[in-house]
Amino acid sequence: MSFQLIERQILTAGKKHDVPEQDPVISTPNVDVYYADKQALDNITLDIPANAVMSLIGPSGCGKTTFLRCLNRMNDLIDICRVEGDIKIDGQDIYAPEVNTVSLRAHVGIVFQRPNPFPKSIFENVAYGLRIHGLTSSKSELADRVEESLRRAGLWEEVNDRLDEPGTGLSGGQQQRLCIARTIAVEPKIILMDEPCSALDPIATARIEELIDEMRANFTIIIVTHSMQQAARVSQHTAFFHMGKLVEHGQTKQIFTSPQDERTESYITGRIG
Amino acid sequence: MSHVTKINLTDTRPSHWPERLIKALLLASSLVAVLVTVGIVFSLLFEAVRFFKIIPIQAFLFGLEWNPQTAIRADQIGAKGEFGAVPLITGTLLISTIAMFVATPLGLASSIYLAEYAGPRTRAIVKPLLELLAGIPTVVYGFFAALMIAPLIRLTGTSLGLEVASESALAAGLAMGVMIVPLISSLSDDAINAVPQSLRDASYGLGATQAETIKKVVLPAALPGIAGGLLLATSTAIGETMIVVMAAGLAANITANPLEAVTTITVQIVTLLTGDQEFDSAKTLSAFALGLLLFTLTLLLNIAAQKIVNHYRERYD
Amino acid sequence: MTDHFTKMTPELKRRLRNEQWFQWMGRGAIFVAIAFLLVMVSTIASMGVGALRQTHIELSVFLDPQKLDATRLHDADYGRLIKKALRSRFANVTKRRDKRKLYNLVSSQAEYTLRDLVVRSPSLRGQTINIWFTASDDVDMLIKGNIASSTDETQRRIDHREASWINDLISKGQLESRFNSRFFWSGDSREPELAGILSAFVGSLFSLLVCFGLSFPLGIFAAIYLEEFAPKNRWSAFIEVNINNLAAVPSIVFGLLGLAVFLNAFGLPRSSPLVGGMVLALMTLPTIIIASRAALRAVPPSIREAALGIGASPIQTVFHHVAPLALPGMLTGAIVGMARALGETAPLLMIGMVAFVADVPNSIFEPATALPVQIFLWADSPERAFLEKTSAAIIVLLCFLIVMNLAAILLRRKFEQRY
Incomplete structure (x- = not known):
């Protein structure tokens, strides 16, 4: 898609992108990440505002997914990964020794690239997080929260008659919305999305994008995407990564209409990437 | 008129018969495996049928007394002997159950630790050690069970005021359990490793601890593979011979008390066929009937195990 | 407001404690299994070491x-x-x-x-x-x-x-x-101070030679057929299921087969390493076939295509190019199979290799026994002195097994993925 087309999308979508500046919910003063000796992220300083969607864009291997996975410490699972510098969420350094990843991830949920429902029933998929965190006290409360989460993920109407069937039996787009329902069921403040639509067809993608826009009211969303149109459509803020560096970030409109850096411009006009 | 050299596509090399011969040889080799199975089934069936002509099959399968005797005189009391296999079956099941009670938690817990927690260095040390446990001949386990485990259990039991047979089912079962640990551990390891990482990520991403992830996501997903492994392990326990020959007794008791002595199918086969015997007596032939019983039992378990494992493999491929 | 990630609720404490418990269970299981191994081997070794010395x-x-x-x-x-x-x-x-x-x-x-x-x-x-x-x-x-x-x-x-x-x-x-050299250089005896393992060792050696001679060629031929030539049809699937099932048949059943077929039907010499080796060969065959198929599968298709591409026949392709590359893997499987056969006792009892054999057998047709059977026989003897002989024989057997398994590991390492 051409640069002009993206620009037009932004302009037509205009109004909802004008959001008041707030205190950042996440701030990362000078973060470096290494895989063994190889530096994956170099001196990333980024503030992410609350109750908005920020998209992370950039060519493959630029470090945007690495950055995303640092925000709820999913990178802890990789032995050779090392994070230096602070990542602050609500002012708390999440890499401080007293932080436990269990509580952190309950507050910072994640949706993955490929839908990965558990091989359990639809109901149990959503109930899983509620159960492990002990968030509900009764069976009926659990059922209510599952229903609410499925409704918020826009899946309730499609599955309410077959909650006992395996989640793996749903279509790709439904599976991904099930994963979103599963994530929002535990009421995180922040939701990380790692190319959530890359395995989906355009219709399913559109459905998820709508959902993301609705979710903005209640969650801070950070989304990694390869599609610049998607970034333009769903996000208010955009950060452009290139070769492990944060090149440029700001309001989506501004990044796409008047990029400051030459590399950003090359990327969004399709010359690199 | 120009001359065009025609390419001859028919084979001009020397005759092809050696290739056909080799191919036939290869096919024949692969048929040997089938032949062995056929040989096992027929030899067991043939001798067992001869046995069932002397002792009716229902007396064998449902008889509660096992007391194989060959008559010295024809008019001797109990000349025919008793050939009820029930005590042997219950004895086999008792020892196998004890073995599985030992091996399942040990094997499963160690495979979970190795697959999910242990670093590469721990794995590099522990895995070969567990394999060593599997490589030790069963005659060694039998020797150790009879020499050390059985007296130890007896000593402990009597000091607690319990009556313990000197060749208790528990001693044989314990040794057999340890022998099976590596089998369960390696099969569960395969099953656990086959669970896609994305499921673990999803669970961690929701804030589950590693133990919660394993218990609620990984193990349920790996369950078919693990169950298949447990069935195979049970089949191994049932067919195991040397440990029970050396550490379990000859007493054909029907009991569920692990401190009593029991005997097993394999022990009786060995007892019947070693030592002096005439070949056509009911006593000797009964060993083949027991062999047939053993073969059928283990075959059913193996087929069930393979069905489960294959079915499960298809789900993630 | 930001103690979300650090606050230790009782609920969270419980969950983290469970986590620790769970890990310790795993460590405990590994510890128990390995402790058993160490206790068993060291007990037997300490009992067996006495047999190396003899009073004069x-x-x-x-x-x-x-x-x-x-x-x-x-x-x-x-x-x-x-x-x-x-x-x-x-x-x-x-x-x-x-x-x-x-x-x-x-x-x-x-x-x-x-x-x-x-x-x-x-x-x-x-x-x-x-x-x-x-x-x-x-x-x-x-x-x-x-x-x-x-x-x-x-x-x-x-x-x-x-x-x-x-x-x-x-x-x-x-x-x-x-030093008790007699233990290594003489055969079995009723007198514990005179008993040695040589006759059993030679019996094992003969049996393994017969076993290898039969099962290795049969095993790799079967594997080559199944992997390279077999049509993908019901028959091949049947053969495959057959082999998998055979791998899990209790060893004593192979002994029964040997007794009924080799001894009673064919009339081969009872108690001989020939029959022992044949029975062990049938038992090892599935192991070798499965390992050899894996080795053949590891040879990249490009090598087959290259050979076929220059006009080699399928048989030539397999025997000149594919099989030589897969040979180390096949040998590794064979050594592992032989190690298992060396430790096997039950089927040998069935074909009468359990007799008292004092003389070292000279051929595969003479009555013989095998190392594990000798262990079984000695373990059954009432004399206290046979206890240390049994233990020493076990140590010798374990040493052979370790050497064979090490050889398999080294072979695997040396030839691992060099294509």
Whole structure:
């Protein structure tokens, strides 16, 4: 898609992108990440505002997914990964020794690239997080929260008659919305999305994008995407990564209409990437 | 008129018969495996049928007394002997159950630790050690069970005021359990490793601890593979011979008390066929009937195990 | 507001405690399994190490020319000479019962030791010579501390008189513990102090040779057929299921097959390594087929395409290019299979390789036994001295198994993925 087309999308979508500046919910003063000796992220300083969607864009291997996975410490699972510098969420350094990843991830949920429902029933998929965190006290409360989460993920109407069937039996787009329902069921403040639509067809993608826009009211969303149109459509803020560096970030409109850096411009006009 | 050299596509090399011969040889080799199975089934069936002509099959399968005797005189009391296999079956099941009670938690817990927690260095040390446990001949386990485990259990039991047979089912079962640990551990390891990482990520991403992830996501997903492994392990326990020959007794008791002595199918086969015997007596032939019983039992378990494992493999491929 | 990630609620504490518990369960399981292994092996090793040494007693024997007919040296009664030597060594022993105990100090083998010496050098006739004889197993056990002195005298195999004789011998330097080479160089014996593992070892060796000779070619041929030539149809699937099932058939069932078919139907020699090896071959066949198929599958298709592309026939492709590359993998599988066959006992019991065999077999047709069977037989013997022989034989067996498995591992490492 051409640069002009993206620009037009932004302009037509205009109004909802004008959001008041707030205190950042996440701030990362000078973060470096290494895989063994190889530096994956170099001196990333980024503030992410609350109750908005920020998209992370950039060519493959630029470090945007690495950055995303640092925000709820999913990178802890990789032995050779090392994070230096602070990542602050609500002012708390999440890499401080007293932080436990269990509580952190309950507050910072994640949706993955490929839908990965558990091989359990639809109901149990959503109930899983509620159960492990002990968030509900009764069976009926659990059922209510599952229903609410499925409704918020826009899946309730499609599955309410077959909650006992395996989640793996749903279509790709439904599976991904099930994963979103599963994530929002535990009421995180922040939701990380790692190319959530890359395995989906355009219709399913559109459905998820709508959902993301609705979710903005209640969650801070950070989304990694390869599609610049998607970034333009769903996000208010955009950060452009290139070769492990944060090149440029700001309001989506501004990044796409008047990029400051030459590399950003090359990327969004399709010359690199 | 120009001359065009025609390419001859028919084979001009020397005759092809050696290739056909080799191919036939290869096919024949692969048929040997089938032949062995056929040989096992027929030899067991043939001798067992001869046995069932002397002792009716229902007396064998449902008889509660096992007391194989060959008559010295024809008019001797109990000349025919008793050939009820029930005590042997219950004895086999008792020892196998004890073995599985030992091996399942040990094997499963160690495979979970190795697959999910242990670093590469721990794995590099522990895995070969567990394999060593599997490589030790069963005659060694039998020797150790009879020499050390059985007296130890007896000593402990009597000091607690319990009556313990000197060749208790528990001693044989314990040794057999340890022998099976590596089998369960390696099969569960395969099953656990086959669970896609994305499921673990999803669970961690929701804030589950590693133990919660394993218990609620990984193990349920790996369950078919693990169950298949447990069935195979049970089949191994049932067919195991040397440990029970050396550490379990000859007493054909029907009991569920692990401190009593029991005997097993394999022990009786060995007892019947070693030592002096005439070949056509009911006593000797009964060993083949027991062999047939053993073969059928283990075959059913193996087929069930393979069905489960294959079915499960298809789900993630 | 930001203590979300650090606050330790009781609920969270419980979950983290569970996590720790869970990990310790795993560690505990591994610890128990490995501790069992170590305890078992070290117990057996500590019991077996005694068998490496053997007690010997020095006696001065008068080779009485009157008792030794120079023309028939081989048939003379050497036992009497030794008894006389013992009587003169302990002159104060007079009672018949005590004398019998006295004669029991040295092994029954002693007279043959003496005979061989005299036959070899007849010039010794008429001299008094000092010779070291193998002590009896009871003396050996006492010296090795395997007979507790506190045991009730009537229960003991050595009473205080015998003990005093032994002490006397020790004090005169006439009793020594030496390396027991006999254990490695002689066959089985009813007398524990004379029993060795050579006959069993040779029996195992012959059986394994037969086993390898049959199962390796059959195994790799079957694997080549199934992997390279078999059409993908029901028949091939049937053969495959068959092989998998065969791999899980209890070993004793193969013994029954051997008994019914090889011995009773074919009339092959009972107790022979030939039949033992055949039975073991059938048992190892599935292992070798499965390993060889994996090795063939690991050869990249590009090599087949290259060979076929220059006009090699499928058979040539397999035998010139694919099989040689897969050979190390196949050999590794074969060694692992052989190691399992070496430790196998039950099927050998079925075909009669459980007889008492004192002589080292010379061919695969002679009655023989095998190492694990020898262990089984010795473990069943009542004499205390056989305990250490059993343990020592186990250690020897384990050493062979470890060497074979190491060889397999090294082979695998050396040839791992070099294409």
